[in-house]
Amino acid sequence: MPLRLLLLLLCLVSAAPRADDVLRVAADRWPPYADIRLPDGGVAVHLVRAALQRAGYASEYVEVPWPRVLHGVRGGEYDLVVDAWYSPEREAFGVFSESYLSNRVRLLKRRGSPITFAHLADLYPYRIAVVRGYSYSPEFDSDPKLRRVPVLSFANAALMLQAGRVDLTLEDEITARHQFAGELAAVRGELEFLPVPLAEKGLHILVSLRNPKHAQIVAAFNEAIRAMRADGSYDALMREHGL
Incomplete structure (x- = not known):
């Protein structure tokens, strides 16, 4: 294989996201915040995934019953909950972001x-x-x-x-x-x-402690939400969903 072609293939492989780099984002059906039947999965799903993308994280969304959401985040099956209310006992298995909705x-x-x-x-x-x-x-x-x-x-x-x-x-x-x-x-x-x-109550993402980058993900998400509020993209997204 020509060296030039080999280098090109290596660059493509290194640039392509690995499955492990895609955050597994979970929520229960909770319209209008989370619902796969709604545009972009609902306002909370849309907002969270937009902020994660802005922070440099690809994500995939799965909708399952709430007990399974918490079980999956506790065990590391899912990387984060889209729409969690704060409770002290949840800090045993996850890290909360700052509130991004009320x-x-x-x-x-x-x-x-x-x-x-x-x-x-x-x-x-x-x-x-x-x-x-x-x-x-x-x-x-x-x-x-x-x-x-x-x-x-x-x-x-x-x-x-x-x-x-x-x-x-x-x-x-x-x-x-x-x-x-x-x-x-x-x-x-x-x-x-x-x-x-x-x-x-404030609405937060809850990132699983099983993800070794949990602190980094929360910090990047918080920064992305602040930037979206500052540049108007947060309000524009909310208007898309009639809020």
């Missing part, structure tokens, strides 16, 4: 129900549908007197609430409104938000 978590009840909420103790008498593996707020998650009913998704929770099998559920407000405009349109008029939010 969520407002609100309780929902059946329309006309007399339930009110100002303090967690107000919720003690009621059955509350919660998505398995979700962290809603440190106080809510750790209170032993709350009657939590684990479910697989917010859609399951909303249908159980409408049917009277639970008394309350809770979700990010934007997510709930998105689903009430779509797959949960049939129960939209039967459920309502309680006025007082349970929590205001």
Whole structure:
């Protein structure tokens, strides 16, 4: 083989990304933040992958149930979670980025129900549908007197609430409104938000400690998000998704 051709082939091989260089990015279906049926996989998936690309990382996205997302990041099957709320126990297996989006978590009840909420103790008498593996707020998650009913998704929770099998559920407000405009349109008029939010929460990526470059990935992601906010590309991406 001519030396010139050999050198060209070597350059192409060294330039081509290896499979190990592609970050495995995971999330549960959580429209409008993460959903393979939405443009670019939803606003959080689009934003995270754009920031990673800006930071020099290729990525591939997989959508699996939330318990499997956490199990996969804990074990190193996935490199990072797209859309994690902070909880101290998750720091045992991952590193959180700075917050790149904000969520407002609100309780929902059946329309006309007399339930009110100002303090967690107000919720003690009621059955509350919660998505398995979700962290809603440190106080809510750790209170032993709350009657939590684990479910697989917010859609399951909303249908159980409408049917009277639970008394309350809770979700990010934007997510709930998105689903009430779509797959949960049939129960939209039967459920309502309680006025007082349970929590205001930042959304983060959570990078697996199993990835030896976890600290580097988090730092590069944070820097990319800051740069996107500064140059207007962050706001432009949010407008693409109607936010």
